[in-house]
Amino acid sequence: AQSVTQLGSHVSVSEGALVLLRCNYSSSVPPYLFWYVQYPNQGLQLLLKYTTGATLVKGINGFEAEFKKSETSFHLTKPSAHMSDAAEYFCAVRSDSGGYNKLIFGAGTRLAVHP
Amino acid sequence: SAVISQKPSRDICQRGTSLTIQCQVDSQVTMMFWYRQQPGQSLTLIATANQGSEATYESGFVIDKFPISRPNLTFSTLTVSNMSPEDSSIYLCSVTRTGEGSSYNEQFFGPGTRLTVL
Numbered sequence: 182a183q184s185v186t187q188l189g190s191h192v193s194v195s196e197g198a199l200v201l202l203r204c205n206y207s208s209s210v211p212p213y214l215f216w217y218v219q220y221p222n223q224g225l226q227l228l229l230k231y232t233t234g235a236t237l238v239k240g241i242n243g244f245e246a247e248f249k250k251s252e253t254s255f256h257l258t259k260p261s262a263h264m265s266d267a268a269e270y271f272c273a274v275r276s277d278s279g280g281y282n283k284l285i286f287g288a289g290t291r292l293a294v295h296p
Numbered sequence: 297s298a299v300i301s302q303k304p305s306r307d308i309c310q311r312g313t314s315l316t317i318q319c320q321v322d323s324q325v326t327m328m329f330w331y332r333q334q335p336g337q338s339l340t341l342i343a344t345a346n347q348g349s350e351a352t353y354e355s356g357f358v359i360d361k362f363p364i365s366r367p368n369l370t371f372s373t374l375t376v377s378n379m380s381p382e383d384s385s386i387y388l389c390s391v392t393r394t395g396e397g398s399s400y401n402e403q404f405f406g407p408g409t410r411l412t413v414l
Contacts, residue, residue, distance in 0.1 A: 215403075217405075222410075223407055223408070224300075224388055224405040224406050224407040224408050225339075225388070225390075225405040226405070227402065227403075227404070230402070271338060271339065283329075283341060283344070284339075284341070284403060286338045286339045286340075287338060288337065288338045289337075289338050
């Protein structure tokens with residue numbers, strides 16, 4: 182069965198500091214991986230995705246993630262945090278059963294940014 | 297992208313009653329899904345809404361509790377029946393559209409419906 186593990190339910194950084202949100206996955210098929218962001222009282226917005234090709238993917242708002250097959254990881258990074266980055270972040274992997282449009286989500290990481 | 301609206305945005309309901317949540321998309325989409333996000337938790341897929349046929353439910357979810365309709369390619373409803381406080385959650389609609397040159401249909405989410413059951 183597939184799964185997504187996000188290490189750290191809460192991460193706190195100072196404004197301007199590096200953001201690192203960790204995601205590890207398990208998949209029996211070549212994974213399609215996603216990071217979504219959820220701002221307070223809003224739905225989910227796609228930050229970036231990896232399907233095939235280049236393993237370093239760039240997304241919106243200065244975020245990027247690197248797919249590392251050997252480590253089964255897809256960590257999300259941003260060089261310099263802004264106050265507006267405070268939100269909940271979800272890592273997800275494409276399901277390998279029941280149709281490729283289904284997503285399996287991690288538990289989420291709440292990012293706090295302090296002045 | 298797809299613009300998705302949900303109604304109501306939030307509601308407070310009494311135990312034993314039912315609530316129907318609507319999901320409207322601004323254009324035709326391939327697939328529609330309903331997710332539940334319980335307080336402080338991640339998203340769990342409830343079912344895939346199929347146009348013109350019965351929805352496909354995930355393990356742990358049944359049609360009697362969560363009846364779903366999808367009469368056309370842009371609209372779906374989810375009903376939460378005979379509610380209890382454990383049903384207090386955010387319910388999200390999501391859709392996929394075929395991306396140009398992409399083998400994966402990117403998934404977009406609605407703003408969610410925040411349900412509180414007393």
